[in-house]
Amino acid sequence: MKMEMIKLDIRKAACFLAEGAVEGMEKQTKAAHKALEDGTSKGSDFLGWLHLPSSLTPEFLQDIKTTADTLRRECDTIVVAGIGGSYLGARAVIEALGNSFAWLTNKGENPNILFAGNNIGEDYLAELLAYLKGRRFGVINISKSGTTTETALAFRLLRSLCEEERGKETARRVIVAITDAKKGAARTTADKEGYKSYVIPDNVGGRFSVLTPVGLLPIACAGFDIDLLVKGAADMEKHAAEAPYAENIAEQYAAVRNLLYAGGKKIEVLANFQPKLHFMNEWWKQLYGESEGKELKGIFPAAVDFTTDLHSMGQWLQEGERTIFETVISVEQSEHELRFPHDEENLDGLNFLAGKRIDEVNRMAELGTQIAHVDGGVPNIRIVLPRLDAYYLGQLIYFFELGCGISGNVLGVNPFNQPGVEAYKKNMFALLSKPGYEAESEAIRERLKKEA
Numbered sequence: 001m002k003m004e005m006i007k008l009d010i011r012k013a014a015c016f017l018a019e020g021a022v023e024g025m026e027k028q029t030k031a032a033h034k035a036l037e038d039g040t041s042k043g044s045d046f047l048g049w050l051h052l053p054s055s056l057t058p059e060f061l062q063d064i065k066t067t068a069d070t071l072r073r074e075c076d077t078i079v080v081a082g083i084g085g086s087y088l089g090a091r092a093v094i095e096a097l098g099n100s101f102a103w104l105t106n107k108g109e110n111p112n113i114l115f116a117g118n119n120i121g122e123d124y125l126a127e128l129l130a131y132l133k134g135r136r137f138g139v140i141n142i143s144k145s146g147t148t149t150e151t152a153l154a155f156r157l158l159r160s161l162c163e164e165e166r167g168k169e170t171a172r173r174v175i176v177a178i179t180d181a182k183k184g185a186a187r188t189t190a191d192k193e194g195y196k197s198y199v200i201p202d203n204v205g206g207r208f209s210v211l212t213p214v215g216l217l218p219i220a221c222a223g224f225d226i227d228l229l230v231k232g233a234a235d236m237e238k239h240a241a242e243a244p245y246a247e248n249i250a251e252q253y254a255a256v257r258n259l260l261y262a263g264g265k266k267i268e269v270l271a272n273f274q275p276k277l278h279f280m281n282e283w284w285k286q287l288y289g290e291s292e293g294k295e296l297k298g299i300f301p302a303a304v305d306f307t308t309d310l311h312s313m314g315q316w317l318q319e320g321e322r323t324i325f326e327t328v329i330s331v332e333q334s335e336h337e338l339r340f341p342h343d344e345e346n347l348d349g350l351n352f353l354a355g356k357r358i359d360e361v362n363r364m365a366e367l368g369t370q371i372a373h374v375d376g377g378v379p380n381i382r383i384v385l386p387r388l389d390a391y392y393l394g395q396l397i398y399f400f401e402l403g404c405g406i407s408g409n410v411l412g413v414n415p416f417n418q419p420g421v422e423a424y425k426k427n428m429f430a431l432l433s434k435p436g437y438e439a440e441s442e443a444i445r446e447r448l449k450k451e452a
C-alpha cells in the first residue's frame, strides 16, 4: 500500500483574510512550535505527547498486544471505563475503523467494546449491568488521576459484577488498569488485586493520551492495528519537525485558525461526511476546547456530521450569524463499493444517478456544501485523508495534537491545563456533602436558600 501524507487545504479560508496574512504568521507560528520543542511553552510539564509516537518501542507495543490477546481470548465483551481524555480517543479510533454494525453482526471474532464511566446516568448503568449479567466480560479501567467520580462509580459496579459472575481469580485476569504510576484509587486497587496495569506518563495530559495505553489497549482489544496507527503518528511527527512553514500542515492550521479568530470567527465547526467519524469530532472537541477555552478566550469547537446535519443545522450554517468557520475532514476513498440503484418507475426522479458510486454522490454533496458555505461567508479548511485506516488516523491524531499545542501558544494561553473543569466538581461535592467540603456545603446551601 502506498503511504502518503494527509493534506491540508486552506485556500478557501485564506481568501477571507488579507492578502499575505498566512505568510505573515510564519515567525509567530514557528516560534510557538519551537516553544514546544524547546520546552519553554506554558504548561511545559505536559509535553510528553510531542515525541511520543517515535519513542514507542516494538517491545512496548508487543506488551499491549499480548494483554489485548488475553482479554480477547477470555472475554466476549470488554467495557472501557473512562471519561474525557481517558475515553474519547479510543472510541474515536474504534468507531472510525470498525464496521458500523459491529455489535449486531459480530460473530465472535472480536469482543464487543462498550463504554462506561463517562456519565452518571442511573438508567445507563443499570441497563449496562443487566446486559453484562451472564456474559464473559472484562474491564479496562482508565483514569489518569484515579479519582474521577464517573469512572470510579462505574468501576465499583463493574468490578463487583465481574467478580460475582466470573469469580475473583478470573476477574483478576480480565480487569486491567491504566492510571497514574503511584497516586489514586485505581492504582491502589490494581496493585492490591494484582491486575495487569499500565502507567499514563505524568507528562502526558488526558486529552493528549490516545497514543499511550489509554487508547492503544482498547484499540488493540477491538482488533485494530496499533503498529500502523503509531507509524502514522510517527510519520506525521517527523514531517512536522522538518517541514518548512508553507508545507507544515500543523503550523498552517494553527496560523489560519488564529487569524480567523482574530477576525471575529469565534466558532470552528468540524465537519465530516462519514458517520464513522462522529467520535473523532468528540475527541477533537475536548482537545481544542480544554486546551484553548480559558482566560476568557478561545475558539468554541463545535462539530457536525454531514450530510445528516445539513438537514438540521444546514440553515444556520448557511445563513446564521457569520462568526463561524468550517474544518472538513474529507476521506478520498471508501472501503466498500456500492452503486446508486436503478428503479423502473423512477418516482423519486433519481434515475439520473443510477449506476454511480454512492461515494461519488457524497463527494458532490461535499463539494456543493463547500461552495455554498464559502459563498455564504463561511471560511473553509479541508483536511484530506486518502482513506480511513489506522495509518491515516495516526497521522490525523498527531496533526491535531500538534496543531493544538501550536495554536494554544499562538493564542497565548497554557494549552495543557484545564483549571475551569474543577468548578462544577467543587459544587457537586459540596452539594453531596463530601467530607472535607463542610464550609463549601454550608455556603452553597445558604446561597440556594437565598436564590429559591
Ligand SMILES: O=P(O)(O)OC[C@H]1O[C@H](O)[C@H](O)[C@@H](O)[C@@H]1O
Residues within 6 Å of the ligand: 083, 084, 085, 086, 142, 143, 144, 145, 146, 147, 148, 151, 206, 207, 290, 418, 421
Ligand atoms: O483520566 P481522568 O483523571 O479520570 O480524567 C478524565 C477527564 O476528566 C477531567 O475532569 C478533565 O477535564 C479531563 O481533561 C480528563 O481527561
